[in-house]
Amino acid sequence: MTLTIRNLSKTYPNGVRALDDVSLNIPLGMFGLLGPNGAGKSTLMRTLATLQDPDAGSIHLGDRNLLTQKHEVRRTLGYLPQEFGFYPKAKARAMLEHFAVLKGLIDKQARRKRVDYLLDKVNLSDASKRQLGTFSGGMKQRFGIAVTLLSDPSLIIVDEPTAGLDPAERNRFHNLLSEIGEEVVIILSTHIVEDVRDLCPRMAILDKGRILVEDEPGALIAEKRGKVWEKQVTHGELAQHASTHRVISSRLFLGLPVIRVLADCDPGPGFSMATPTLEDVYFCMLQESKNQSIAA
8 A cells, every 4th residue: 555645735824835746655664754843744744644634736545535535544544743642640541442432442342452452562561550641751652652553554644753762762662663564654754864764664855845855765875875074173173164065964072073074076184985874865955955945
């Protein structure tokens, strides 16, 4: 099953063009949607979740039209927004059973079996009688995934799922998403490059409402092979290098900046060739997008 998005556009009443002729083909498995804050990711996610309508364009999941068959689509849709509400004093099992009833799981025995299965799948069986308000950030996210899986969805949308999680919880969440992604279409919307690198065999970069690129992460990284160079510099040299080289990014190492630049050949003394990363690709694409906007 493929999620097909064609020429999707959305402009808000304040004049912000959140989506600008977006087209994507999203196959079964994990698909990463990478972009900075304000790129239009959440607008696209809400549109795919049938929570708002676009101004133009079409969306199909297999033979289902997400824009005209919303009720039918919602039966097989799982959506985990960046912020989701819950009753902090409610216990995990009771809350999950409540959501199960809302999803149409009326039969008590079948509902209990489904809830037991999902609590085990997200590794929350031992915490099923705890109040949700006592859960860590990662536990809340895993509980949210359990809610999205209640209807056995064919499309799952997760918006910034690992923001604020510690490394251990982030790894647990990655493993859970990876396991689920073998069976359904999962769209992972995030500004965290490592999440896409670790999880997604295909991805797209979105900025200012436009798709900058859609491809396999490995293919995008390969395009930068032999073109990324790095050098440790002083703080005072940063501005000079920024004016003479195409600086992709800089980071601190032992208190001093290490710059990474894009160049077809050796950019000068002190530089060494670096292994390109998805982060290099991401920053390069955003720079190109910014330059195009300035030129326009």
